[in-house]
Structures are given as C-alpha cells and as structure tokens.
Amino acid sequence: MKKPSTTKLSSRGQVVIPEEIRTRLGLEAGDQFVVVGEGNVVILKTVEPPKAKELKALLDRAQKAAEEAGITPEDVERAIREVRASK
DSSP, X not given: OOOOOOOOBOTTSOBOOOHHHHHHHTOOTTOEEEEEEETTEEEEEEEOOOOHHHHHHHHHHHXXXXXXXXXXXXXXXXXXXXXXXXX
C-alpha cells in the first residue's frame, strides 16, 4: 500500500481524490462510484458498466432461465404493472 494522502470535504459535500491516486488507478472525470460508509470509514468503489458482450451473455442466461421456469413475456408485463400500481 502506498503512503496515504489527505483531502478535505467541501461545503458542497465534494471530496477531491489526490492526483497520484487518480493516475495510479486510471480514474477519469465522469467515473462513477458506489459509496459505503460505516463508522468512521468511507469506501469508494468504481462502478464499471458491463461490456456489450458481457451484457448479451447475461441477457441470454436470464432468458434461458425464464424459459426453463415457464415465465412468459406476459408474466413479466403483468409483474411490472403490479409493481407500478403498488407505488
């Protein structure tokens, strides 16, 4: 682990990630993070969107699982309507 850096929380709730860390981790403007806080610890974890190929594979697996479970497109539409109606 490298030497820790310090930063401050701005009045707008913003935190600057030091340049050395941004460079080392390849972080760029617009990158998104999941933020977890517990006690006095704050963790930032980068969120990377899936690649098109990975997303297609995930959708294919989900479709196969739905077919094997006997779930139809109409079942999905009905479930969506029910959830939206309950809000």
